[in-house]
Structure formats: structure tokens, C-alpha cells
Amino acid sequence: MRPWRAALRKELLLQWRTRAEVAAVFAFGAITLLLFSFAVGPAPQALRTYAGGFLWVGLLMASTLALAEGFHRETENQALEGLLLLSLKPHAIYYAKAVANWLQIGIVGAALLPEMIVLYDVPMPAPGRLLAVLVAGAAALAAPGTLYAAMTSQVRSRSTLLPLLLFPLVVPVLLAAVKATALAISGDIMREWSTWIGVLVMFNAIHWPLCGLLFAHVVEE
Amino acid sequence: MFQMRPLVTLIVSGALLLIIGSSIGLLAAPAERYMGDVQRIMYIHVPCAWMALLAFSYAFVSALFYLLYGGWRHDARLEAALEAGAIYSLLLCLQGALWAKPTWGVYWAWDPRLTTTAIMMFGFGGIIALRGFVREPTRRARWSAVAAIIAFVNVPLVYFSVRLWGSLHQLQSGPRSIAGPFLVPLGLNALGLVLLTSGLMGIRARAAWLRRERKMGPEAPDERRPLEPPVKESGGDA
Numbered sequence: 001m002r003p004w005r006a007a008l009r010k011e012l013l014l015q016w017r018t019r020a021e022v023a024a025v026f027a028f029g030a031i032t033l034l035l036f037s038f039a040v041g042p043a044p045q046a047l048r049t050y051a052g053g054f055l056w057v058g059l060l061m062a063s064t065l066a067l068a069e070g071f072h073r074e075t076e077n078q079a080l081e082g083l084l085l086l087s088l089k090p091h092a093i094y095y096a097k098a099v100a101n102w103l104q105i106g107i108v109g110a111a112l113l114p115e116m117i118v119l120y121d122v123p124m125p126a127p128g129r130l131l132a133v134l135v136a137g138a139a140a141l142a143a144p145g146t147l148y149a150a151m152t153s154q155v156r157s158r159s160t161l162l163p164l165l166l167f168p169l170v171v172p173v174l175l176a177a178v179k180a181t182a183l184a185i186s187g188d189i190m191r192e193w194s195t196w197i198g199v200l201v202m203f204n205a206i207h208w209p210l211c212g213l214l215f216a217h218v219v220e221e
Numbered sequence: 222m223f224q225m226r227p228l229v230t231l232i233v234s235g236a237l238l239l240i241i242g243s244s245i246g247l248l249a250a251p252a253e254r255y256m257g258d259v260q261r262i263m264y265i266h267v268p269c270a271w272m273a274l275l276a277f278s279y280a281f282v283s284a285l286f287y288l289l290y291g292g293w294r295h296d297a298r299l300e301a302a303l304e305a306g307a308i309y310s311l312l313l314c315l316q317g318a319l320w321a322k323p324t325w326g327v328y329w330a331w332d333p334r335l336t337t338t339a340i341m342m343f344g345f346g347g348i349i350a351l352r353g354f355v356r357e358p359t360r361r362a363r364w365s366a367v368a369a370i371i372a373f374v375n376v377p378l379v380y381f382s383v384r385l386w387g388s389l390h391q392l393q394s395g396p397r398s399i400a401g402p403f404l405v406p407l408g409l410n411a412l413g414l415v416l417l418t419s420g421l422m423g424i425r426a427r428a429a430w431l432r433r434e435r436k437m438g439p440e441a442p443d444e445r446r447p448l449e450p451p452v453k454e455s456g457g458d459a
Contacts, residue, residue, distance in 0.1 A: 037234065050359070144371060147371070151364045151368070152351075155354045161351060164350055168340050168344035168347060171383075172375070173324050173331075175385075175386055176382055196385075197271075199381070199382050199385070200371065206374065206378065207371070210374060212290075214371065217364075217366055217367050218363070
């Protein structure tokens with residue numbers, strides 16, 4: 001078996017065995033969506049308008065929890081050092097972790113979608129487009145998120161530091177995902193949807209190779 | 222490494238140029254036809270914007286050099302450049318708000334350059350926080366270099382996406398679109414700020430260098446650079 005695939009298999013197995021954690025992350029996202037509706041008040045029109053924004057801000061917050069936990073496990077018993085002592089290349093570890101995080105954020109996002117639809121009374125004219133935004137957006141959060149989680153998991157006050165580093169970085173992701181989600185919900189009269197998906201694709205195309213390249217400098221001792 | 226005398230010279234000459242340029246800008250240059258005296262903030266605002274970009278570019282180059290070649294001086298420069306860039310972006314936001322209230326009617330508008338500046342401030346500010354939290358110098362240097370590279374590469378993406386989102390800011394002006402009387406104080410201030418900031422950043426890098434040296438000892442080898450074989454002293458105790 002190739003080392004990259006072995007690492008990915010290990011990540012997925014780990015995620016399956018700690019699925020209670022994914023459920024907790026989902027619960028966090030779910031209650032965030034509920035809180036947003038309290039912030040706006042019982043105004044169905046406003047809730048429907050901003051549904052995309054609420055979904056993505058909720059998912060972003062939930063994903064920082066998931067990312068931080070994922071790496072905390074590695075550093076707890078110096079498991080990461082063990083992996084590096086094997087002949088595993090750092091970028092194999094990075095891509096295995098990033099893909100696993102992508103999957104996890106995607107699953108949480110997909111689980112939040114029905115809640116958004118019910119809670120904010122959102123119509124569903126283009127489910128395919130909504131899923132495409134979710135896949136591209138989750139990938140864009142996972143790529144830099146995995147790298148920064150690797151750094152912040154090893155310092156004190158990691159729960160503050162990870163959002164502090166990650167949030168400014170993913171502003172383009174948030175803007176594009178929110179716009180694309182809103183367009184998928186309300187209809188795309190001006191044909192702007194593909195432009196915003198393009199922004200997400202561009203972000204992924206830059207950050208997946210870049211973060212994979214730089215990861216070696218983060219874990220190297 | 223980081224000698225004081227040239228740095229002080231840079232600071233003094235930069236400050237002098239800034240005083241001259243600002244005096245011309247505030248007293249001698251004519252008021253702009255539409256914005257009146259409010260426009261005079263341009264003489265400091267525009268050089269500040271250049272300096273912020275310059276400082277972040279310098280941080281990027283230092284980070285790249287550190288990761289490629291090692292060497293503590295690059296780490297010291299990175300620390301100085303990050304702080305200078307963060308301060309200039311904060312200044313930019315404040316000056317922009319001061320100018321925007323009488324001109325646009327609001328302190329804050331969701332304009333691409335304004336928003337990008339604010340995001341840059343938080344992005345690079347986060348890296349300064351990271352440096353504050355990581356005690357071990359090698360780790361701190363490597364991680365902040367990685368974060369600085371990613372944050373810098375991301376700046377055009379932020380600008381592009383915020384611009385797609387909607388725009389209001391003035392278009393950039395070049396020497397051709399600015400009348401002569403406005404150009405003289407602008408140029409003097411820009412040059413003055415470059416000199417002043419280079420001097421201050423040099424002193425800041427020196428402080429970072431000395432602080433690390435005190436922690437690791439002066440003998441600490443540059444990371445990743447192989448230890449040089451001890452030089453044989455010729456004609457010593459023979």
C-alpha cells in the first residue's frame with residue numbers, strides 16, 4: 001500500500017472511531033444556526049435572505065473546533081513524531097489529514113443544510129449547485145485550516161490562536177461561499193454563480209499545493 | 222549586524238523630510254477644488270499605503286529567505302516587518318476613516334482597498350500573536366515564516382474577491398493624474414517615510430536579534446546551516 005493511502009486510511013479510521021466528536025461539532029454548528037435566528041428575530045424574510053451567510057459562518061466556527069481537535073490528538077502522545085520517524089513524508093501526512101478534514105467539514109455542512117432549509121424556510125431550486133458550493137467551500141477551509149491546526153495544536157491558548165490566524169485568511173472563501181449559496185437559493189439571474197465558484201476553485205488551487213509544500217517546515221524538528 | 226549609527230541617520234533624515242514635506246503639504250500646496258483641506262490627508266495616507274505594502278512584501282521576502290537558507294537575521298527582519306506592516310495598516314484604516322466621514326459621509330465603507338487593508342491588519346496581526354505564544358525560537362521563526370508566506374500570497378485573492386463584492390474607493394492616482402503642486406509634498410513624504418521606517422525597522426530587528434541572542438546565547442548556530450569546522454588558529458601558541 002502506498003504511504004499516502006495508508007495515512008489517509010488511518011485518518012479515516014480515526015475519524016470513524018471518534019464519530020461522537022463529529023456529532024458534537026455538528027451540534028455546535030446546529031445551535032449556532034439557531035442562535036443566528038435569535039439575533040435576527042422572527043423575521044422570515046430576513047432569515048431567508050441571510051441564510052447562506054448564517055450557514056457559512058456557523059460552519060466556519062464549527063470547523064475550527066473540528067480542526068483543532070483533529071490535531072490535538074496527534075500531539076497528545078507525540079503521535080506525530082512517531083509518524084515522522086516512519087518513512088512517511090510530511091506532505092503525505094498533510095494531505096491525508098487535509099482530505100480527512102475536508103470530508104469532516106463537508107459532512108457537518110451537509111448535515112447543517114436541512115436545518116438551514118427548515119429553520120430559515122429556504123426554497124431549494126438548485127440542490128446540485130448548493131452541494132457544489134459545499135464541496136468547494138469545505139475544501140477551501142480544510143487546506144489552510146489543517147496547516148494552522150498543526151501549528152496551533154502545539155502551543156498554549158490554541159483555541160484562540162487558530163481562529164485568529166484562520167479567519168482573516170478565509171475571507172475570500174467566506175465571501176464566495178456565501179454569495180454562491182445565496183445565488184443557489186434565490187436564483188441566479190445575472191449568471192454570477194460560476195464566478196463565485198471560480199473564486200473558490202482558485203483559492204483551492206493556490207492553497208492546496210502551497211500548504212502541502214509548507215507543511216514540512218511546520219512539523220520538522 | 223544591525224549597526225546603530227546608519228539607522229539613526231536614516232531616522233533623522235527621514236523625519237526631516239517628513240517635516241518638510243508635511244509643511245509644504247499643509248501650508249504651501251493649494252487646497253483641492255472639490256474636497257478642500259480634507260484632501261491634504263493624502264500626503265500622509267498614500268505614503269502610508271505604500272509603506273504597508275512595502276513592509277508586508279519585505280516580511281514575505283524575509284520569510285522566504287529564512288525558510289530557504291536559514292539565518293536568524295531574516296527572522297529578526299521578519300519580526301520588524303510584520304510589526305511595521307501591521308502598524309501602517311492600522312494607521313491606514315484610521316486615516317481612511319477620518320477622510321471618509323467628511324467625503325463619503327460614513328467612517329467605514331466596504332470598499333475593496335479599505336476592507337483588504339483591515340483584513341491584512343488582522344491577518345498579519347495574527348502572526349504577531351503567534352510569535353507571542355510560541356516560546357521556542359526555532360519553532361517561532363519557522364511557523365511565523367510559513368504563516369507570513371501564506372498570508373502574503375492570499376492578499377491578492379482577498380482584494381480580488383472583495384472587489385467583486387462591490388467598490389467605492391478612489392481610483393489609484395499616478396504622477397500623470399496628480400498636478401505638480403500636489404506631487405512635491407507627496408514625494409517628499411513618501412521618501413521621508415521610507416527612510417524613517419527603514420531606520421525604525423532596523424532598530425526593531427536589532428532588538429529582536431539581541432533578545433533571541435540573550436535567550437539562546439551568542440553561540441547559537443543558524444538553524445539548518447551546518448556547523449562550520451573550527452578554524453585552526455595559525456601562529457597562536459606555537
